[in-house]
Structure formats: structure tokens, C-alpha cells
Amino acid sequence: MTEPIRVAQIVGKMVGGGVEAVVMNYYRHIDRSKVQFDFLVDSDSTLVPREEIESLGGRIFEIPPYQHAIEYQRELQSLFTQEGWKIVHSHINALSVFPLRAAKKAGVPVRIAHSHSTSGKGEFAKNALKGFLKLFSTRYPTDLAACTEYAGKWLFGSSHFTVFNNAIDLSSFSFNRSIRDEQRAGLGAQDDTLVLGNIGRFIPQKNQLFLLDVFKAVYAQNPDSILVICGDGKLRPQAEEKARSLGIASAVRFLGQISNVQDVYQALDLFVLPSLYEGLGMVAIEAQVSGLPCICSERVPNEVALSGRCSFVPLSAGIEGWSNAILTTRTDVVNRSDPQASLGLESYDIFRAAPKLEEYYLKLFETVN
Known part of the structure; x- marks a missing residue:
């Protein structure tokens, strides 16, 4: 040929x-x-x-x-x-x-x-x-x-x-301390700041409006926290307005559609995926590769749990259940460079x-x- x-x-x-x-x-x-x-x-x-x-x-x-x-x-x-x-x-x-x-x-x-x-x-x-x-x-x-x-x-x-x-190229998502420090500085996050993240289009499926409600509850208990959302879509203006109406706009970073998403993972402490449904939920895979603990809704397929870093919370748990899960997970973050926590990711x-x-x-x- x-x-x-x-x-x-x-x-x-x-x-x-x-x-x-x-x-x-x-x-x-x-x-x-x-x-x-x-x-x-x-x-x-x-x-x-x-x-x-x-x-x-x-x-x-x-x-x-x-x-x-x-x-x-x-x-x-x-x-x-x-x-x-x-x-x-x-x-x-x-x-x-x-x-x-x-x-x-x-x-x-x-x-x-x-x-x-x-x-x-x-x-x-x-x-x-x-x-x-x-x-x-x-x-x-x-x-x-x-x-x-x-x-x-x-x-x-x-x-x-x-x-x-x-x-994906697993090496491009591997944890990097220097990139983490640089990215967190750009977000205005201190070493102890709790930085939550979500990546996805602003469409009903991704459920970011619910995530804003959850973050308000997290923020009420921990004012030294930031929510980072990457992506764009028809619901973004509504999400930005909701952040303002909830009084959390100063703590939410809407980064839009970006090309260096692998670097943003480094800045986070926890990845949150409250989707209404997913074929897989690739962003949760990427987050795990970067060493992040992930909290996903029960409507994200179990196949996404390729490490000990991934857990599931039903959407029926509501705002309180999700905010408590986030704050609890924060106290038990695994070493982001621990290879044993990434077993199973090689298939990606x-x-x-x-x-x-x-x-x-x-x-x-x-x-x-």
C-alpha cells in the first residue's frame, strides 16, 4: 500500500x-x-x-x-x-x-x-x-x-x-508541582485554599447549575475555597448570573474554553462531576491521572473508577450531601504521585x-x- x-x-x-x-x-x-x-x-x-x-x-x-x-x-x-x-x-x-x-x-x-x-x-x-x-x-x-x-x-x-x-497521553497529565504552584498563583489560591474543579460544556447534562449550589454550601463552611469551571456553552451566562445571585462570584473562576486543561488539573484539590448522564466521563479519567480525588454522580458509569481516587454520590443526596462529601474528601487526599493509586489507568x-x-x-x- x-x-x-x-x-x-x-x-x-x-x-x-x-x-x-x-x-x-x-x-x-x-x-x-x-x-x-x-x-x-x-x-x-x-x-x-x-x-x-x-x-x-x-x-x-x-x-x-x-x-x-x-x-x-x-x-x-x-x-x-x-x-x-x-x-x-x-x-x-x-x-x-x-x-x-x-x-x-x-x-x-x-x-x-x-x-x-x-x-x-x-x-x-x-x-x-x-x-x-x-x-x-x-x-x-x-x-x-x-x-x-x-x-x-x-x-x-x-x-x-x-x-x-x-x-490520552498519560504523561501530559501527570502531577507536576511547579505547574501546580504557577496555576494556583494565577487563580489567586494560597497553599491552604481548597480549589474545586469541573470541566465541561455548559449544557444541562453537565449540571453546573447544581454544582454552584453545592459550592455555595462548601463556601459557607470554608470561605477559603475556589471553584474553577472550564468550558463554554449556552448555559454559561445563566451560570455566571447564578454565581452572582448566590454571592459567590468572587470565588468562582469561569475560565471558558482553554487549550491547557492538563495544567488546570494540577491547580485543583478535588474534581467534581455531577453530570445527569455520561457515556464515560473522560474528564474524571484525566483528573485521576493527574492524581486528583474525584466525586462523580451515580449517573457517571462505574467504568470511570480506575483508581482508588474515585467515589460516587447520588444526586438525590442533594446540596448538603454533596457539600459534606466534598469537605470530607478534602481531609483524605491521597498522595498525587502515588503510582499504586493509578492502577488501571494504563488502559487509557x-x-x-x-x-x-x-x-x-x-x-x-x-x-x-
Whole structure:
């Protein structure tokens, strides 16, 4: 094979995190002399790493947002026919029904549906749509993949699927005292300041509005505390206003979408993830790699607990239960450099995971050539 095979990666809206971050991490570490990625992104994406993708040999194709269903299907089918990809890999969960339907019509021989998420309570309209689309989740793909067993079974039921961990470069998240000191100084945190952290888009799923209520209770008992939230999204203005109304604005740091998230973990004392649902909760994995204790809601899959640093608190415990768990965990923080506390995290090493994905593509390519 003189030229690398090209895989069309359907990532939906690129907004600087989530699924596209996983795909980009694999892309950076895969052998690009054998496998190359082309990215199909919604035209209303806000953070497309165009320069990096093109420097690595990839291409970017902008398509209409999936909300414009007819135009979206028509443009995709035309693009699949024109470019002649042998493999299309869709990462948009239950919505993969639509691009893979177009791929099948265009005669793409290998069509992969990848589940990265699940559903949670409270999002009735979204859950109804997901429930309907799940009925067709195995109709158009030829192969199935998922970030966890939980996410795969949620979307594909009993059908066979392959798990690819949302792997990272573990060394870039390892605890670093000098970075911690620098980051805490930037946050205005002293050595004894309790610094809590959360990373995620400001959407209902991530439950940051509840986290602000919890932090108010923590702050009332420990005024020398700070909450750091990284990310952006439609609920950010509401969250900022809520912080002001709760009287905690001076102790909350809204950092927005940042590129050095691995450094922010170093500044924290505790990571908090009160999500309403998660396909995995990759940020909790990253936090554990950096040596942080994590408190997750019971709706985050148990698969995220890859070290002795991770615990779960039901959302039904309410503000008091969560604030007490945070303050209690603070008194029993493990040594952040203790390798025994990180046993199990090796399975998320991108240097081990990328060759697995590469081999997966190459084998699928062989079956159609």
C-alpha cells in the first residue's frame, strides 16, 4: 500500500471538546503513513483545528448542520460518492443513523457507528428522539464501536461492538508541582485554599447549575475555597448570573474554553462531576491521572473508577450531601504521585490504544479490497 487509507470521520459540531477531542487525540498518535483522517464537520462549528489537521495531512469538509436534515443527507451522499471513501466512521451517537444512511446509499462498504454517550433524566424531548433513533442504530452501519461497554449496550443492545477507550497521553497529565504552584498563583489560591474543579460544556447534562449550589454550601463552611469551571456553552451566562445571585462570584473562576486543561488539573484539590448522564466521563479519567480525588454522580458509569481516587454520590443526596462529601474528601487526599493509586489507568494510554484503532481500520479495509 503506497498511500495511506483515508477514513471519513463524522464528528458533528466541533466546539473544542468532547468527542472531537477524542478523535483528534487518536489522529495525533496513529501511524498516518498507514491511516489518514478526513473530517466531516458541521458548518456551524465554532472551533475547528484546521491548521493542525491540515499540517498532519488531513482534510476538512464542511457540511450543513444535521438539523437541516434533507440538505444534510443530500450533501453527504454527494460527498461520499465524490470522494470514494471505503470507511466512514460516525461519532455522533444515536444521530449516526443519518450520515450512515447516506453512506449506505452512496455505496460506502465499511460504515462504523460509534457510541460515545447515553441518556439521562430530565431531557424529555432529547431522550424521546434518542429512543426512536436507537431502533435504527444497527440498520445502516456494518460495524459498531463504543467508548465503554455501558455506552455500547445503551445504543446497540446485544449486538457485538468493539470498545475503544477515550485514550490520552498519560504523561501530559501527570502531577507536576511547579505547574501546580504557577496555576494556583494565577487563580489567586494560597497553599491552604481548597480549589474545586469541573470541566465541561455548559449544557444541562453537565449540571453546573447544581454544582454552584453545592459550592455555595462548601463556601459557607470554608470561605477559603475556589471553584474553577472550564468550558463554554449556552448555559454559561445563566451560570455566571447564578454565581452572582448566590454571592459567590468572587470565588468562582469561569475560565471558558482553554487549550491547557492538563495544567488546570494540577491547580485543583478535588474534581467534581455531577453530570445527569455520561457515556464515560473522560474528564474524571484525566483528573485521576493527574492524581486528583474525584466525586462523580451515580449517573457517571462505574467504568470511570480506575483508581482508588474515585467515589460516587447520588444526586438525590442533594446540596448538603454533596457539600459534606466534598469537605470530607478534602481531609483524605491521597498522595498525587502515588503510582499504586493509578492502577488501571494504563488502559487509557494513547500509545497503546492508537495502534489498536489503526489495526481495526486496516483489517476492515482488507475485507473490501
